[in-house]
Amino acid sequence: EAQVTQNPRYLITVTGKKLTVTCSQNMNHEYMSWYRQDPGLGLRQIYYSMNVEVTDKGDVPEGYKVSRKEKRNFPLILESPSPNQTSLYFCASSLTPGLAYTYEQYFGPGTRLTVT
Amino acid sequence: AQSVTQLDSHVSVSEGTPVLLRCNYSSSYSPSLFWYVQHPNKGLQLLLKYTSAATLVKGINGFEAEFKKSETSFHLTKPSAHMSDAAEYFCVVSVLSNDYKLSFGAGTTVTVRA
DSSP states (O other): OOOEEEEOSEEEEOTTOOEEEEEEESSOOSEEEEEEEETTTEEEEEEEEEETTEEEEOSOOTTOEEOOSSSSBOOEEESSOOGGGOEEEEEEEESOOOSSOOOOOEEOOOEEEEEO | OOEEEESOSEEEEETTSOEEEOEEEEOSSOEEEEEEEEOTTOOEEEEEEESSSOSEEEOGGGOEEEEETTTTEEEEEESSOOGGGOEEEEEEEEEOSSSOOEEEOOOEEEEEEO
16 A cells, blocks of 8 residues: 555654654655644645755754655654644655646655654 | 635535635746645545646545636635535645745635534
């Protein structure tokens, strides 16, 4: 089954304790992205990756890191989490956007993070 | 830069009546436009997309949307709401530039009354 998986699905942590949220896709997609969802704000892009070893900032990258060492995996790293990073996080993947049109993004189930 | 405005944060309809979710966008270039649906505690699922082909786009579960360039709108409709349509809906715009970003609207929550 084609899917994007995220782990963990729920996480409660304390300020300053480093954490990693994993994301993996089995569709051989080049493009992967991380979003955070906050009430009334829709989804905002944190980082995205066009391919292995190629990453770029989205709209809200502060406090986050990513890496793309393998095509299927795109972990999100919070080196020193703060309460304002409490949110619902989604990973997504797609074929590489081309000149003609943008491909559908496939979303993971989400990770609900609470930082106290 | 592009942006998306969903004109209603909440829409409540009776089962069997039409649904209209309004979306306006701004973009300097020809956009790709999407509607996604998010059911409670689920990820986002694509309903339909517009990518410069037919202006009336049909999606899954009886939804459709019409791209109106002159009005910069991409409203989502369904002739007859079902209880399973209760969810949050996001209008999304993408413009092919150097950064391949998607811009999401704030979302519209749909409630369906029996």
